[in-house]
Amino acid sequence: MTVRPTRSLLTNPILRSIVYQVLLCAAVGLLAYAAISNAAENLARARIATGFGFWNTTAGFDISQTLIDYSSQSSTYGRAFWVGLLNTLLVAGLGIVGATVLGFVIGIARLSRNWLVAKAAAGYVELIRNLPLLLQLLFWYNAVLKALPETRDSFVLAGSIFLNNRGLVLPRAIPQDGSSALALALIGGIVAALLYRTWARRRQAQTGQSSPVLVVGVALTILPALVVLLLKGFPVTFELPERGRFNITGGTEALPEFAALLFGLVIYTAAFIAEVVRAGIQAVPTGQIEAAHALGLRRNLALRLIVLPQAMRVIVPPLTSQYLNLVKNSSLAVAIGYPDLVQVFTGTVLNQTGQAVEVVALTMAVYLVISLVTSLAMNLYNRLIAPVGEHP
Amino acid sequence: MTMADGARVDTAFVRGAYIASRPPPPGTTGLRGWLRANLFASPFNAVLTVLALAFVVWLGTSVFDFLIRNAVWSGSDRTACLASEQHRQVGACWPFVWERLNYFIYGSYPIPQRWRVNLFFMMLACGVTWLLWLDAPRRDLGAGYFFIVLPICSFILLHGAPLIGLGAVDTSLWGGALVTIVVAAVGIVVSLPLGILLALGRRSRMPAVRIISVIVIEFVRGVPLITVLFMASVMLPLFVSEDWSPDKLLRALIGIALFASAYMAEVVRAGLQAIPRGQYEAATALGLKFWPRMGLVILPQALRVTIPNIVNTTIGLFKDTTLVFIVGIFDLLRTIEAARIDPKWATPVTSPTGYAVAALFYFVFCYSMSRYAKHMELRLSAGRERR
Numbered sequence: 001m002t003v004r005p006t007r008s009l010l011t012n013p014i015l016r017s018i019v020y021q022v023l024l025c026a027a028v029g030l031l032a033y034a035a036i037s038n039a040a041e042n043l044a045r046a047r048i049a050t051g052f053g054f055w056n057t058t059a060g061f062d063i064s065q066t067l068i069d070y071s072s073q074s075s076t077y078g079r080a081f082w083v084g085l086l087n088t089l090l091v092a093g094l095g096i097v098g099a100t101v102l103g104f105v106i107g108i109a110r111l112s113r114n115w116l117v118a119k120a121a122a123g124y125v126e127l128i129r130n131l132p133l134l135l136q137l138l139f140w141y142n143a144v145l146k147a148l149p150e151t152r153d154s155f156v157l158a159g160s161i162f163l164n165n166r167g168l169v170l171p172r173a174i175p176q177d178g179s180s181a182l183a184l185a186l187i188g189g190i191v192a193a194l195l196y197r198t199w200a201r202r203r204q205a206q207t208g209q210s211s212p213v214l215v216v217g218v219a220l221t222i223l224p225a226l227v228v229l230l231l232k233g234f235p236v237t238f239e240l241p242e243r244g245r246f247n248i249t250g251g252t253e254a255l256p257e258f259a260a261l262l263f264g265l266v267i268y269t270a271a272f273i274a275e276v277v278r279a280g281i282q283a284v285p286t287g288q289i290e291a292a293h294a295l296g297l298r299r300n301l302a303l304r305l306i307v308l309p310q311a312m313r314v315i316v317p318p319l320t321s322q323y324l325n326l327v328k329n330s331s332l333a334v335a336i337g338y339p340d341l342v343q344v345f346t347g348t349v350l351n352q353t354g355q356a357v358e359v360v361a362l363t364m365a366v367y368l369v370i371s372l373v374t375s376l377a378m379n380l381y382n383r384l385i386a387p388v389g390e391h392p
Numbered sequence: 393m394t395m396a397d398g399a400r401v402d403t404a405f406v407r408g409a410y411i412a413s414r415p416p417p418p419g420t421t422g423l424r425g426w427l428r429a430n431l432f433a434s435p436f437n438a439v440l441t442v443l444a445l446a447f448v449v450w451l452g453t454s455v456f457d458f459l460i461r462n463a464v465w466s467g468s469d470r471t472a473c474l475a476s477e478q479h480r481q482v483g484a485c486w487p488f489v490w491e492r493l494n495y496f497i498y499g500s501y502p503i504p505q506r507w508r509v510n511l512f513f514m515m516l517a518c519g520v521t522w523l524l525w526l527d528a529p530r531r532d533l534g535a536g537y538f539f540i541v542l543p544i545c546s547f548i549l550l551h552g553a554p555l556i557g558l559g560a561v562d563t564s565l566w567g568g569a570l571v572t573i574v575v576a577a578v579g580i581v582v583s584l585p586l587g588i589l590l591a592l593g594r595r596s597r598m599p600a601v602r603i604i605s606v607i608v609i610e611f612v613r614g615v616p617l618i619t620v621l622f623m624a625s626v627m628l629p630l631f632v633s634e635d636w637s638p639d640k641l642l643r644a645l646i647g648i649a650l651f652a653s654a655y656m657a658e659v660v661r662a663g664l665q666a667i668p669r670g671q672y673e674a675a676t677a678l679g680l681k682f683w684p685r686m687g688l689v690i691l692p693q694a695l696r697v698t699i700p701n702i703v704n705t706t707i708g709l710f711k712d713t714t715l716v717f718i719v720g721i722f723d724l725l726r727t728i729e730a731a732r733i734d735p736k737w738a739t740p741v742t743s744p745t746g747y748a749v750a751a752l753f754y755f756v757f758c759y760s761m762s763r764y765a766k767h768m769e770l771r772l773s774a775g776r777e778r779r
Contacts, residue, residue: 021600028604035631042630114437115430116444130758132711135725135750142732143744328616335718346622356626364615364623371614 039357046354054353055081061348063339065255077349084344085366091261091340092327092370098266099326100319103273108303110278121274128271134332136268141260141336148256151248160240168254171238178228178235185224192224193217257338261330269326276322280315281307312385320378324371331367341366458483459748464741473739484745488737495731496749499567499722505559508549509570515542515549516577524764526771543581550574563641567722569753571641575648575713575723580706582649587656592686594661605657612654617715621647625719644716652709659705663698664690697772703765707758714754725750 009015043050055078062072067086070079109121128136146165149155154164162169193216200211241248284307292302333340334347341363350359419428432438462483464473473485489496498506519542522534550570552560566574593605612620624647629637638646667690675689695702717726728746731737 017598021598024604025600038633039630042634045634112440113430113433114440114444116441116448120444120448126759126762127755130707130711130755130762131751132714132725132754134714134717135747135754138725138729139744139747139751143747146743147740331616331618332715332718334618342616342618342622346619350622350626356630360619360623360627364611364619367616367619368611368614 084341095265099269102270106274107277280311583652586653590657591660663694
């Protein structure tokens with residue numbers, strides 16, 4: 001007969017773990033209760049309203065860049081929120097595209113056989129990664145863009161693009177009759193080119209015969225649009241900016257704040273993406289590259305067809321977190337005055353309403369949602385590029 | 393093919409000595425060979441080389457011209473740094489930096505009390521060296537000094553303690569590199585223990601502990617640091633009763649510490665996962681309970697392999713300290729921003745000069761940390777390869 005060791009209740013692991021957890025929950029609950037009751041008391045004393053009643057109140061402040069209709073007299077705080085959010089998404093979206101392109105170029109350049117190119121890329125990465133982003137943004141904004149000439153002495157490119165310390169003025173495209181037909185033709189052409197590429201790939205996989213994808217693809221993209229142009233004439237007119245004595249009228253304008261933020265984010269994030277890409281490429285076994293060379297593939301073909309597809313599997317997860325960092329870093333816009341979500345909402349709206357809890361909580365919720373959606377999308381992509389039978 | 397004499401008598405001719413090796417084909421060795429292999433391997437490569445060289449030379453000469461050749465080295469106000477007939481191209485405005493250097497280092501800390509800041513810098517330098525120099529004696533004492541003695545002494549030293557005759561210095565007077573270093577140091581000192589706790593919590597078998605840790609870590613990592621700082625600076629005063637309201641610097645410190653802890657927790661968790669299961673089981677088999685098991689067996693190994701990542705997180709933290717700028721703390725970057733728009737010195741070259749100083753400061757710190765991380769990585773992987 002075996003004797004089970006007797007245990008006192010004090011050392012019973014299950015009981016202990018339950019006690020610990022109850023204590024922890026009680027402590028967290030108590031903290032939350034204290035915070036909430038203090039907040040209620042402080043808010044009541046300061047006569048600050050609670051809840052989202054301010055959402056439909058007229059905002060009464062101007063925003064320098066609005067992607068949707070907004071006016072300081074009639075638009076609400078809620079509208080200002082959407083304006084800020086769209087501005088954040090605009091700069092983050094363009095930033096991700098730019099940083100990915102530049103990052104891949106620099107990352108591949110770091111592994112180049114060309115000594116000078118490799119060293120220059122390494123120098124870029126070391127320099128940019130070791131300087132705070134905020135310093136870089138202030139530098140681009142205050143030391144570079146603000147040092148551009150005044151409106152009177154703008155740099156003029158191609159006669160109708162003006163660059164000065166108030167931003168970049170470009171001709172504005174005004175669609176006329178028939179522009180929708182042109183757009184349709186262009187989209188149709190692109191779809192046809194993509195379909196052709198899919199067909200060509202399948203044919204190559206089955207028969208080994210390759211097709212001139214690039215030439216046919218370009219032709220398919222351009223020809224329908226060209227036909228429409230010939231039939232209907234050019235359906236878009238441009239409003240050219242005119243230089244006055246003090247101002248430039250007409251055209252569309254990119255704010256210097258926007259340019260500085262985009263530039264800074266792209267340059268900063270590209271340095272990190274370059275490191276991710278380099279690590280990913282180096283993770284591909286040398287045997288793969290040697291096998292590709294043995295098959296007679298040139299260096300660039302080996303890189304494109306053999307190395308990068310395998311490297312992508314290593315690259316995608318850290319690349320995702322770099323994208324998320326870029327989105328979060330776009331909130332530094334507040335330092336140079338680009339009207340992003342944080343500047344408009346956590347800055348101006350918070351100052352005007354004083355409703356810190358609601359405003360900060362909502363801003364945080366937005367970034368959390370963006371983070372979640374981005375990582376979901378990237379996980380999906382990661383699953384798509386995983387080799388068959390090797391689902392993570 | 394070595395053959396003894398006479399083994400085959402009919403062999404017509406066998407060389408008894410090696411032929412002297414012939415020189416390699418011209419253009420494959422020496423400087424020319426190196427150039428051909430590394431810079432001009434193909435026409436495309438040659439074009440790249442020329443373009444890269446042009447860019448590097450252009451950048452190098454512009455930086456050199458700005459910082460040294462065209463720089464202004466003496467003067468007492470902005471007129472010295474303005475373009476004039478004799479001096480068309482004006483470079484960096486060094487007298488501006490020279491005059492404001494003390495402001496950049498100490499902020500508005502009272503001048504007679506600045507020895508306290510210097511003493512703090514020295515104590516911190518000792519602590520950091522003790523901790524990072526792997527062959528230093530008694531590194532356990534070093535950790536105690538860095539994480540317990542140093543924070544208490546620094547607080548007394550910098551903030552003042554009227555009891556022992558050190559006058560109180562309000563934190564609103566602190567500024568410059570002092571604040572940057574204080575924020576970074578507090579971030580490290582708080583985030584490492586708190587990060588370890590959160591990481592252990594995330595791997596705990598108790599669901600409540602695990603869930604709370606996961607929520608804290610993922611929430612903080614999912615939002616930008618600015619919003620955490622805003623939360624600390626505008627929401628925190630609401631959450632505590634009015635008499636307890638923390639001062640501005642303390643609020644920013646709380647935000648930074650919370651933010652750094654969440655990132656540190658993930659780094660430590662990766663280290664914990666790298667420890668083989670056998671180590672956990674062996675420690676349990678020895679009869680060690682949770683804390684001795686972690687403290688004596690698991691954490692020493694886990695922290696050792698994560699030193700490079702901890703240092704890299706610290707670099708990120710050091711760069712992120714600049715964000716306290718936005719909630720109105722006078723860190724180094726903010727003092728430079730304040731000084732560069734001062735009418736006494738405002739010229740077109742003042743801003744780039746100020747930013748160059750800031751860049752040098754951050755680069756020196758971050759680059760040396762990243763070199764250290766790399767060195768540690770090599771040292772650790774060398775140990776692994778020997779095994």
